[in-house]
Each structure stands twice: as structure tokens, then as C-alpha cells.
Amino acid sequence: MATVFWDAKGVILLDILPQGQCINAARYCSTLDRLKEAIRRKRPGLLRRGVVLQHDNATPHSANLTQQWLQRYGWEILPHPAHSPDLAPSDFHLFGPLKRHLGGMAFETEDDFISELRNWFDNLDVDFFRVGINSLLSRWQKCIHLTGIMLRSSGRELQSV
Template sequence: MLPVYGGKCLSSKAVHNWVDKFPQVRSKVVDCVRSGLPVEIATEATVQRVEELIRVDRRITEEMNRMGLSLQHLLRYVEEGEDLLNTIITGDESWVHIYEPDSNCASMHWKYPTSLSGSTKNFKVTSSAGKFMLAAFCDSQGVLSVHFQNRGENMNFASYREVLLKMRDAIRRKRPCQLAKGLLLHHDNAGPHTCRATQERIQELQWELLEHPPYSPDLAPSDFHLSDPLRDDPDGKSFADDEEVETECRSG
């Protein structure tokens, strides 16, 4: 066999193995059909399919998701009316600085076209390094719960879980009938809001989550009624200690 087949000749051990297999399970010397990944992946059909997926406008899927959620909320509002709005509790976080300089709009001056006076120069002033993370929740009747993190401390999933418990206690005091009727919690898709630990806490509290579409350009109500007023109200003010900051925010 060696003079005929040369280097392709089977060894004596391989020949013995084939002889042992034929009486048992083998009837052919060719390879049997096996399951698994195909030998060739970059086929013409595969390349064409991948190119279609890359070139398609992927924003359509997100837009359809956003429109679908909006339609779902509108249909629910048609069925439930104002009762639906009264069950929604929305919240968000915002930084509060110990010193917040005047905004550009607040520092503007009125001038007539015929005025001869030169333009007023304003010095560039930045917010103070000392700041607090504030988390506030409200419903259709007003503010329900306000929570302050320690100075410079950001909101993570563990602290947000505790904030939800404090909000539940505030609802029991201010809206004792709300928990029995059920409530809809609305917040954006920040990391502490969407993590598994927070979702488990919401399920424990038996609250329903009002979905906010991911990557949505729509702003949450807190963007209008929390963040901007917190920046505008203390403009140009400087607070002596942490208690003054909390008092100013709660009174506002």
C-alpha cells in the first residue's frame, strides 16, 4: 500500500480501527452527515442579508416603538379619563449647587436701539463645587416626596431603592387612599431606574410602571417642573450650609 498511496497511506493502527468499525456501525468509508455550524458562512445569500440589515434605517424601529407606546397610553386615557392621570406619580433627580450663578437670561439688560451706552460685560462665573443630588416625586396634586443625597453623592440603584420606600411612606401619609387604588410610576430610563434590583423593588411594592420609550426625545414632566425651577430660583444666591439648601428647595 505504501508504494501505491505514498504519504496518504493509512497506518496499520488506522486500518485496524476501520476493520473494527465495519462489523459494528459503519457501512461506508465516507464521512457521515453531522450536525453543527455550516462549513461555509460567507455565502451570497448571507452577505446580501447582512448588507440589508446594515443599510436599513434603524431609527424606524425606535420611532415605531415610541409611537406604539404613545398610542397605548392615549387609548388607556380614553377608557379611564382623568382617573388615569390622578394615579400617575412621576419623579427624577437633579443636582442642586450651594452657589448657582445667574443664568444668561437673568443677567440680560434691556437696551433701546438709540442707546449710546456700550454693552455691559459680565464676568464668567461657574457653579460651586459643593452640590447635592435631589430626588423629587409628585402627582397631579403636588409634591409627594423630596429626598437629598449626601453632598457630592450620586444616585445609584441601592439608594434609589431606598428612595422608593420613602416615597411609599410619604404616599401613606399624604394620599392614604392612593395605594389601595393603585398607582403608575413614571421615570426616565436612567441606569438606577432600569436595573434589575429596581424592577424587583417596584414589583415588591405592587406598582405599575408607566413606560418611557428608550432614547425618546420626549421630555419627562420633571424636566419642565423640577430641573429648570431648581436652576432658576436660587440664581445668584449663596447658601451658608447644607440645611439652607434643603430649606430653599423645599420651600420652592
């Protein structure tokens, strides 16, 4: 299982679980620790401006331990209505092209697969990521328009990057 954190500039962290392991709240918090360090290295200044994550309501994301971690560091969560893949950039923008890229490939080892996965992400143009994040803005605006929900993140309205 892989978890990828990305923004309009590209991948910040690709976290791959060893085969046979599953994600729980403790593992997710450990991943957030690595994400925090990756942001510090790759996106200097972002931690001071504030981090807004979008993730679903899976148990590791909504667990008390995770919520405490997020509160401790002041990270915000962009709401994600249940069963809304049209609002998850990985679902609507990332997984289709990745599936097409990997289609028909066979890997002898898990390491071969991981290497190909990392290579694919490393070779994506930054425009790919910007388009995906900017698509999120229009999708949220459509959702807000259709449902009448006002969405704000600490008083900041969603804006294009």
C-alpha cells in the same frame, strides 16, 4: 443630588442625598420605601388604587433590584422613551421655574440650599402641580399621535386629573 416625587396635588417626597453620595439601585429602592410610606401618609387610598411612576431608564431605575421592588408592590412604570425631556414633567415643568427662582442666589452652606429648596416646593400653589401633570397627558397624546404607539397602563388609558 435631589429626587422629587410629585403628582397633581403637590410634592409627595423630596429625597436629598448627602453630599458626595450617588444614587444606585439599593439607594433608589430605599427611596421608594420612603415614597411608599409618604404616599400612605399624604395620599391615603392611592396605594390601593395603584401607583404609576414615570422615570427614565437610568441604571438605578432599570436595575434588577429596582424591577423586583416594583413588581413586589405592583407599581407600574409609565414608559419613558430615551432622550425625551419633553415627556418628563420635572424637565418640562419643574426645573425651569426652580432655576429661575434660584438664579443669582448664593448659599453659605448645603443646609441653606436645602432649606431654600424645601421652602420653594412648600410654597408652590397646588395648581402648579396640576398643570404640570395635565401637561403630561397632552404631551403623551401628541407623542402617541405622532408615533402611532398605543399607551396603556394595566388597561387604563391616560386621563386628566
